[in-house]
Every structure is written in structure tokens, then in C-alpha cells.
Amino acid sequence: MAKEWNDMTPAEKRANLCDRWLNPPGAKFESPQAEKDYKGRVQRLLDAFNKKKPDRIPCFPMQGFFAAYYCGYTPYDVMYDYSKADEAFTRMVVETSPDAHSSILGAPPGPVYDLLDYKLYSWPGHGVPKNVSYQAREGEYMKASEYDSLIADPTNFFLTTWLPRIMGKAEAFSSLTPFTNMTEMYGSFTAASFVPFGVPPVQEALKTFMKAGEEALKWIGFVAGYGAKMTAKGFPGFFGGGCKAPFDTVGDTLRGTKGMMFDMFRCPDKLVRACEQFVPIMIKMGVDGARQNGCPVVFLPLHKGADGFMNDQQFRKYYWPTLLAVMEGLIKEGCIPFPWAEGGYDSRLDVIKDSPDEIFWGFDKIDFHNAKKLVGNKHAIGGAIPISVLNVGTKDDVIAEVKKEIDIFGKDGGYIMMTSATMEETPADNVKTMINTCKQYGVYK
Amino acid sequence: MAKDLAKALGDLQEDEAIAITQEKLDANEDAMAILAEAGKGMDTVGIRFSKGEYFIPDLVYSGEILKRINEMVKPKLTAGTSQKKEGKVIIATVAGDIHDIGKDILVFMLDVAGFEVFDMGVDVPIQQIVDKVKETGATVLGLSGFLTLAYDAMKETIEALKAAGLRDKLKIMIGGGQITSDIVKYTGADAYGKTAIEGVDLAKKWLRK
Numbered sequence: 263m264a265k266e267w268n269d270m271t272p273a274e275k276r277a278n279l280c281d282r283w284l285n286p287p288g289a290k291f292e293s294p295q296a297e298k299d300y301k302g303r304v305q306r307l308l309d310a311f312n313k314k315k316p317d318r319i320p321c322f323p324m325q326g327f328f329a330a331y332y333c334g335y336t337p338y339d340v341m342y343d344y345s346k347a348d349e350a351f352t353r354m355v356v357e358t359s360p361d362a363h364s365s366i367l368g369a370p371p372g373p374v375y376d377l378l379d380y381k382l383y384s385w386p387g388h389g390v391p392k393n394v395s396y397q398a399r400e401g402e403y404m405k406a407s408e409y410d411s412l413i414a415d416p417t418n419f420f421l422t423t424w425l426p427r428i429m430g431k432a433e434a435f436s437s438l439t440p441f442t443n444m445t446e447m448y449g450s451f452t453a454a455s456f457v458p459f460g461v462p463p464v465q466e467a468l469k470t471f472m473k474a475g476e477e478a479l480k481w482i483g484f485v486a487g488y489g490a491k492m493t494a495k496g497f498p499g500f501f502g503g504g505c506k507a508p509f510d511t512v513g514d515t516l517r518g519t520k521g522m523m524f525d526m527f528r529c530p531d532k533l534v535r536a537c538e539q540f541v542p543i544m545i546k547m548g549v550d551g552a553r554q555n556g557c558p559v560v561f562l563p564l565h566k567g568a569d570g571f572m573n574d575q576q577f578r579k580y581y582w583p584t585l586l587a588v589m590e591g592l593i594k595e596g597c598i599p600f601p602w603a604e605g606g607y608d609s610r611l612d613v614i615k616d617s618p619d620e621i622f623w624g625f626d627k628i629d630f631h632n633a634k635k636l637v638g639n640k641h642a643i644g645g646a647i648p649i650s651v652l653n654v655g656t657k658d659d660v661i662a663e664v665k666k667e668i669d670i671f672g673k674d675g676g677y678i679m680m681t682s683a684t685m686e687e688t689p690a691d692n693v694k695t696m697i698n699t700c701k702q703y704g705v706y707k
Numbered sequence: 708m709a710k711d712l713a714k715a716l717g718d719l720q721e722d723e724a725i726a727i728t729q730e731k732l733d734a735n736e737d738a739m740a741i742l743a744e745a746g747k748g749m750d751t752v753g754i755r756f757s758k759g760e761y762f763i764p765d766l767v768y769s770g771e772i773l774k775r776i777n778e779m780v781k782p783k784l785t786a787g788t789s790q791k792k793e794g795k796v797i798i799a800t801v802a803g804d805i806h807d808i809g810k811d812i813l814v815f816m817l818d819v820a821g822f823e824v825f826d827m828g829v830d831v832p833i834q835q836i837v838d839k840v841k842e843t844g845a846t847v848l849g850l851s852g853f854l855t856l857a858y859d860a861m862k863e864t865i866e867a868l869k870a871a872g873l874r875d876k877l878k879i880m881i882g883g884g885q886i887t888s889d890i891v892k893y894t895g896a897d898a899y900g901k902t903a904i905e906g907v908d909l910a911k912k913w914l915r916k
Contacts, residue, residue, distance in 0.1 A: 390805060
């Protein structure tokens with residue numbers, strides 16, 4: 263009998279996730295060639311993650327709404343018509359033929375956010391024009407004085423304080439009592455906790471959540487259908503799950519960049535404590551996704567630890583310990599953490615170079631030679647074709663850049679070619695040139 | 708003996724800086740003199756940032772302390788005492804982009820450096836920028852954008868300024884996460900600043916002749 267997940271060693275968990283990625287249960291391939299392509303692509307990626315030399319360097323350009331623009335749609339079109347998202351993302355992958363796809367999750371379902379009166383972001387047709395991507399609306403959604411409540415019970419804080427602020431339709435949840443009150447039959451424990459569910463505003467909020475749930479269910483059907491279709495055509499999904507650095511969770515989502523910066527001076531201990539509180543929460547988020555999707559790669563987009571955003575001591579004190587703890591937790595659960603260092607990261611190489619070698623480091627702006635020397639001698643690396651070159655460069659510029667990076671990063675394996683930032687309105691010819699050059703020039707002999 | 712406000716602010720000692728300001732106000736010291744001292748503290752912050760001793764959080768935090776000092780001193784200021792003499796600079800995040808963190812830091816640093824700054828906010832339509840240049844007669848314009856879509860918005864803004872006959876009198880800097888010298892060329896700008904301090908240096912170079 264197969265071992266239960268919790269009884270497996272980290273190596274067994276990793277083997278389980280890698281095997282499910284390589285041999286997806288229930289996959290129906292379009293042809294023997296598609297099956298061969300699929301397995302070849304996953305093996306190529308796994309070889310790179312394992313710091314081996316694959317047959318050639320895998321190429322996976324990171325995309326935002328590139329598929330939409332590629333097919334003449336706006337971001338609005340693919341966020342509000344899931345069949346258009348399915349069509350656009352399919353066509354783009356089939357026609358450009360990268361080594362993996364990134365699902366259609368990059369096009370969030372607009373109607374869900376409309377229903378909730380979501381305030382954390384502006385999105386096409388809702389605060390920004392229909393032809394541009396969604397964008398975060400930073401704010402102090404948690405006050406500095408609320409750290410103690412957050413630390414005491416993050417879930418309850420999210421449910422009763424944070425959700426009511428970022429979703430207009432969740433305002434009534436501020437009257438809910440902690441679910442942990444429901445410990446005994448005494449009326450004041452469990453029955454009293456149900457009182458808020460009897461009042462009309464909470465009932466309305468719940469009805470809205472049910473509607474949003476139905477819409478999300480409709481959307482996830484397209485997501486699942488897309489994944490199965492791409493597998494059938496021979497393209498694996500790159501991402502198993504995702505989570506974030508605890509510091510970014512507190513900074514991006516709760517306190518905002520400014521609030522976070524003040525907290526480093528005004529209430530450093532609470533900030534550190536809050537980050538620690540998010541470590542197991544983030545690990546669970548990442549692992550759940552990886553296990554559900556049968557793919558070990560867990561994406562962590564890194565934001566507020568970039569060069570310049572704090573000094574070295576602050577990085578070592580506030581940002582790094584809990585990010586490292588999350589990644590170590592993911593590794594114990596068999597995952598491959600993929601931190602994507604957005605922005606410059608040269609000043610952080612000395613710290614991150616000693617992180618566990620299972621980590622796959624993705625870079626945006628970096629000194630290539632230094633990154634290869636310090637990080638690449640132990641870790642697999644992803645990156646870093648500048649999005650500026652892809653967007654405004656000529657075909658020759660792109661070819662030169664691809665060759666340059668292959669010569670530096672590709673040496674001895676352990677490299678996946680990626681873009682430095684997500685592609686949006688990037689010229690399709692440049693993207694194809696990038697992929698094709700990588701395929702030709704990136705062959706290991 | 709009066710305590711050193713410039714040093715407290717330069718060292719980012721918030722409580723101390725606020726306490727000293729209060730003492731000075733209680734002792735009826737001249738409001739402009741207090742602000743001048745705070746300005747010296749901000750010079751220290753700027754120098755330390757340029758040397759790589761201070762980082763963005765230090766800049767932002769110094770701005771917060773300065774804001775508190777300004778609010779305390781404001782009631783004592785007589786009308787017309789504030790003056791900006793270093794020249795006019797317009798700053799805007801271009802159409803379609805709503806990011807403001809980098810832009811806000813630049814606006815703040817330009818203001819501290821003595822420039823008269825017109826902060827147009829985010830997602831600013833091209834025509835509004837053209838109108839603002841005409842209206843203010845500013846000769847320096849800073850365009851900010853975090854997303855790659857900003858490349859084209861910047862380019863189109865600069866083309867519109869050209870079409871309106873305003874480009875020749877203007878120096879234009881751009882800035883943002885994905886801006887490089889390639890993008891300066893692509894958009895037709897004059898230069899880009901990697902940090903707010905570089906932006907201030909460009910404004911100084913262009914306006915202080």
C-alpha cells in the first residue's frame with residue numbers, strides 16, 4: 263500500500279511530486295509524439311532544477327497578459343470571457359512552443375472581483391483602462407496598532423478586520439466572533455457565535471460569497487480544462503503552487519510599503535513577530551497547491567527585499583529569516599521553491615548564496631557573472647532576458663542577448679531561460695526569436 | 708543649550724527630533740530657522756543615501772519625521788515665508804499606470820531640494836501633461852511608470868509634447884522598475900534616474916546653470 267503523505271520523507275515527497283508531474287495521472291495525450299514532447303519537457307526542466315545538463319536549455323518566458331495581446335484581445339476580454347482566455351493562452355503556447363505553460367491563472371476572473379466589490383486592486387475596466395493589466399492599490403489595510411490582533415490570530419484578523427476593508431461586500435463580517443469560541447455547548451460559547459449569522463447584513467454577505475463561489479467554480483472549470491488540454495498537446499504547467507515571503511505578505515497586503523518602512527523603525531519587534539506568524543501559513547499555501555496540481559514548483563514572487571528597499575542588516579533581520587524558513591518548510595514537503603527576485607538583487611547574493619541547494623533562484627536585474635559565480639555554483643538559476651530588450655529591441659538585439667546569457671548562465675547546466683519581468687505587449691516576433699534561439703543555441707553537446 | 712535638530716533628523720531619531728522641535732517652539736524660536744535646521748538634517752539624509760549608507764526606508768522615514776515637524780511649525784509661519792527657488796519640475800505617472808511609490812519619493816526629494824514640484828498623480832492623460840507644461844512653463848518633466856505598458860505611454864506623451872511645440876524647451880527624465888537606457892532612446896526622453904536621488908541630480912543639472 264502506498265505511504266500516506268505525512269509518513270513520507272522529504273525525498274519521498276519530492277519523488278512523488280516529480281513523478282506526478284512527469285506522469286500525470288489520467289492524462290490523455292493527443293498523440294504518442296505529444297506524450298514524448300510532454301515528458302521531454304518535464305525531464306528537461308527537472309534536469310535543470312537538479313543542476314544537471316538537460317539535452318538543451320529549457321525556455322520559459324514569464325507572461326502576464328501577453329497571450330491576450332498576442333491574439334488581439336485586451337486584458338479585459340480575457341478576464342471577463344473565460345473562453346477567450348482559454349483560446350488566447352492556447353494559441354500563444356502552441357504557436358510559440360515554450361517548454362512549459364503558466365496556466366490561465368494570470369487572467370483572474372473579473373466577475374468574481376466585481377461581485378465582491380474588491381478594493382485591493384484596480385483591474386481592466388474597473389479603475390484602469392481595459393487594455394492594461396490589473397494593478398495593486400497599496401494602502402494601510404492594517405493599522406500599526408493592530409499588530410497584536412494579527413499576531414494573536416491571523417485567520418480571525420483576516421476574516422473580521424481585513425476582508426471587510428478590502429471587499430465592500432464583506433463589511434458585515436466585522437461582526438463575526440472568532441470561530442475558536444465554538445469550543446463547548448454552553449450557550450455563550452457556540453450558540454452565541456451563531457448570532458451574527460442570523461442578522462441580515464451577514465446573510466447578505468454570505469449570499470454574495472456564494473455567488474462569487476459559483477462564478478469561481480465556473481472559472482476554475484476553464485482553468486482545469488486548459489491544463490488538461492495543454493498536457494494533451496505536450497506542454498506541462500510550470501507552477502505547482504505559490505506563496506509569498508512573509509515580509510511581503512505583511513508589506514504588500516496589510517501595511518503597504520510606507521507603513522512597513524515606518525514599522526522597521528517604530529515597532530520592529532512586532533513586525534518580526536508578524537512575519538514569523540506567517541511562516542507556517544505560507545508553507546501550507548505553497549504545499550497545498552503543489553500537491554493538488556501534482557507539480558513540485560512553488561512560486562514566490564519577491565518584492566520588498568530588492569536592492570535599495572532596505573540595507574543589508576535590515577534584509578538579514580526582517581526579510582530573510584522568515585523567507586528562508588518558508589523555503590525550508592517547502593523543501594521538507596518535497597517542493598522546489600522558486601523565489602523570483604523582482605528588481606535588483608546584487609546586494610543580496612551574499613546572503614542567498616548559502617540557502618538550501620534545492621531552491622531555484624529566478625532573477626530580474628542582476629550582474630550575470632556574479633550571480634552565476636555566487637548562486638549558480640550551488641543552485642539552479644532562472645532569468646533574466648531583459649523585458650526592455652524584448653519589448654523595444656530588434657531581432658538581432660534579442661539573439662545577442664539570448665546567446666550572451668546562455669554563455670554565462672548555461673555553462674554546466676542548471677539554467678532555465680526566462681524573461682526578467684512578465685511579458686505584456688511584447689512583440690510576438692521577439693518572443694519567438696528568444697525561444698527559437700534558445701532552442702538552437704542552448705543545446706548541450 | 709539648544710539640542711541639535713539637524714543631527715536628530717539626520718540620524719532618524721524621530722522622538723528626539725520631535726521633542727527638540729517642541730522645545731524650540733516653546734522657546735519661541737523663529738519658525739523659518741527651525742525649518743532651515745530641519746533642512747540641514749535632510750541634507751545629511753541625502754548625503755548618506757548617495758553614499759549608500761541610507762536606503763529607501765530611511766528616505767521615506769525621514770520624510771515622515773519632516774512632515775511631523777512641518778505640521779508643528781506651520782501655525783507659526785507667516786504667509787509668504789516659504790519659497791521655492793530652484794525651478795519648476797512636473798512629475799507624473801503616465802497614462803494606464805497607477806503606481807506611485809517611486810514617484811512619491813522623487814516628488815518628496817525634489818521638494819526638499821527646493822524645487823517647485825507639480826505632482827500630477829498617477830494614470831495622467833497625455834493631454835493633461837501637455838497642458839500642465841504650457842500652464843506652468845516648467846522646463847523639467849519627470850515621467851514615471853512601473854509597468855512595461857508605460858514605455859508606450861511615455862513615448863506617446865513625449866510625441867504629443869513635440870507636436871505641441873514644447874519639446875525643445877523641455878528636459879525630460881523617465882524612471883521606474885523596468886526603465887533602461889534602451890527605453891530612454893525608445894521613448895525619446897533625455898535621461899533616466901535609477902533612484903530618486905539620481906532624479907534630483909538630473910533636475911539640478913538641468914535647472915541650476
